[in-house]
Amino acid sequence: MTLLLEAPASSPPWMPTRYSLPLAEDFTTHGDWLLRLVDVVWRLPDGSALELDEWQRWLIRAMLETYPAGHKRAGELRYRQVLVSVSRQNGKSVLGAILGLYGLVREAGALVIGIASSAEQARIIYARLLSVIRGNKSLAARFARLTDTRGIQSLDGGRYEIKPSKSAAVQGLDLTVGLVDELHITKPELWSDMVNGSAARRSGVVIGLTTAGDDSSELLLQLYKNAEDPGARFGFFIWEAPEARIPEDDETLGAYLCAASPGLACGRLDLETAISDVRGLPEPDAIRYRLNRFTASSNAFITLDLWSKQRRPSGQAFPSGRPIFTFDRTPDWGFAAITATVKAGPDTHSELVASITNPNLEQLVAVAVELNRFSPVVFAMDGYALKDLGLELKKRGLPVWIANQGDVINASALLYAKLSTGKLWHAGDPLLTLQVPRTVRKNIGEQFRISRGDSSIEIDGVLSTAIGVLAAETRSDDTLQVF
Template sequence: MTLVEAEAPEATYDLAGIAPWPPTRYTRPLTPDFHSWYERYRDTFRKAWWSANGYCLERWQDQLLHAITEVDAFGILRYREVLISVGRQNGKTEIVAALGLLFMVAKRSPTVISVASSREQAQLVYKRALDVATRSATLAPHFARMTNTRGLTTITGGEWELKAAKSAALQGIPIDLGGVDEVHLVKSVLWTDMVNGLGDRDDCMVVGITTAGDDDSELLLRLYERDDAPVTRFGRFVWEAPEARVPKDDNELARWLAMANPGIASGRRKVANAVSAVRGMPQDQAIRYRLNRFVSGSDNAYIAVPDWNRLTVPADAIEIVRPILTIDRTPDWTFATIIATGKTDDDKIAVEVAMSIPNPSVEALYDECVDMFGKVSPETFVVDGYTLGALAKRLKENGYPVRTMSFGDEVSAASMFYSKVVRGHIVHAAPGLAQQFQNVARKATHGDQYKLVRGSGPQSIEAALATVRGVYAAETSDDGGSLIY
């Protein structure tokens, strides 16, 4: 019997010539064959990471730790300040945790301080280090106390502490290693206070790790532009795409993603998944967090007017059989809108404004739903469970199909709708909605996820939100059947 290898269902991309190390831009070592603190403990850390996690640090992470802790001809740490910038989901937590543990075991009684934009974020780094220290037979003997709440202490008096991202919390503390997570969110004065905490002592360092920022990232902009000549004792290691834009060609995008994300270049992360994720993200978010390039202006833009308008078709070209009817209202109840959505024969989603209702009430909206149910036999009604929960309740009680959008639905709908707009998978006869979309902003929820909120402009957005929910409902409904409700 001959075995035939099945072809991979996902797209393949040419990443030839792109390696996870070195970064796109980095400070060159003093000599090609330099030595470092990390090389003395490399085998110890490999065993420790394997014992604790069942995996080792990636080779590029190994090389980065080696580069950061380069020593000069006298055996003294070359750098006093280091900036690391890399796209999201590349193991930043692992790097900072390993660096903190390295200082804890390499120095007699160091003070290691972790700072982030929130204590919860700093806790992630500390917990990773704690897990490795407690589960490793090679590292555990170095520590006298290892707790989740009272810190990490070595048998020789070294301490690892978490601090709030406030200048007052750091003043007067002698620091051997200061670790700053997400530098783009940190104030300049905090970095300065940490550097002052190093004093004039050798073998002390402040290290910041981050993704790219925007116009408001004052500290990060300064560090990006800083001179990294040897005399400055400052090092910079930046993985980034060649330009601050999202390429139209998928293979070019894949290559740029690999340049900004060593986890992709190494093969640990699937590049096909990364390309797909970017195609469903607003461009400024993709540029900043996935291509690791700075963006200008607001980071909350959602749908561009030209992107929406190019999907417009004549009203008589829209024909939706058994539509999904999505209802939303303004916060002050001055207007409500009913949006009709449904799939077309070519698997796009058609959108039209079914009705605009001034000064609505729950009673009036219910009557309109009953009337439209008799006329067009919709597959289901869709409402926001928070703003129109009373309407959903009444429709259900009277036997009408209705789906209420959960928080998870709202988050999924936001990214799905954006993806369909930029890919041209929507047709509509509602160019007037472009005005509302100008005032739709994104509010981050977790990682790259976001929900939609009203911006600072005067336009209401109830019709835009109903459109987003309606497209999501049409895409996630069963073929020819009703939604789960």
């Protein structure tokens, strides 16, 4: 099989950057009858027909290519494994649901298994397909059971089930179609077990739909390597930008985005909006999710230039309003930082209140009691570092919010977003000026968080600022007073 490194100049603009060439120009495929079925039965919630992009129709046909007449495997699917890698917002869940329908109606006794990083993620594809089946009387009549969580079962014994993202969950299963969403956070052994499970079927196939990963994405890195020298039954369709960088000029950035996003290249998505969105994203996220290129699992969080740009102008006072006081400490209790945060209209303001050397719990409680004279909206803290402080303050009747890991993930993203859009102002405190450019973010699945362990310096001030910004965004204050 020949590897096509770049689509020919005469190809449509939405063609993949790298993909498996068909066996013949007029190849046979199960995609033809599947697309006819989709055109008949697939309806959107408003009752209108689903209009697939040209690239989506091409991809479905290419993925489901069959061996031609005269071949020893005539009529069988060419690929037993398929990798589809494309940037976000290109309808991967719709493609997954269509492929789920294909698996269910292809043969009697079919077994379709859906896998993702979480049951909620896997249920997105499942729910789309379930809605389509329920919405078409003729199609629904072919099924004995249609449940929201416990599987879809056809009258001929076929079924679609969601399984947890664990190898043991799929071992021994005789798969017709395996659907894996977001391969970059899927374990290699899970993929192998699904491929092995599909071997008993004449045309069993495992299909992975994903965006690019990072240097910890072991399975996806291996599948990309397989694409460099693919075997006869491995299909790959990869859309990616020419380089893993954000061009400074919009024209080049637009070309990079179109290379990674067939939805943009075919004109369905708005390029101007996409360019604007990318300019407001953290660079690692823009490269990974919009240019569909691999990044490091750990990256610098905020540049000093971005932080310095949002320093409150000289002479501008901290705004009035009931503050949020946020506490954080270093793991060794060497230092503690306390910040004040106030939301004033669309803008959020933050500044360092205190940095304490060698604090203890009693001292932090005493500081909080003293700060309570400013009638704060809440005292906030990271539950991993200062849960005991929160509990002590609650005993004293003070308003407390203890952030969990999910909150810290949200706080990390919000802090960056506020800075990049010019909606966070700070006092230019020397401690934060030192800590911010040395703070590292760590990928956590599809998200990221500020990482103490990966940063080259203590970051108590940065974490205190981030949690305070999230608290200010999520807690209202209708009573104003001077602070």
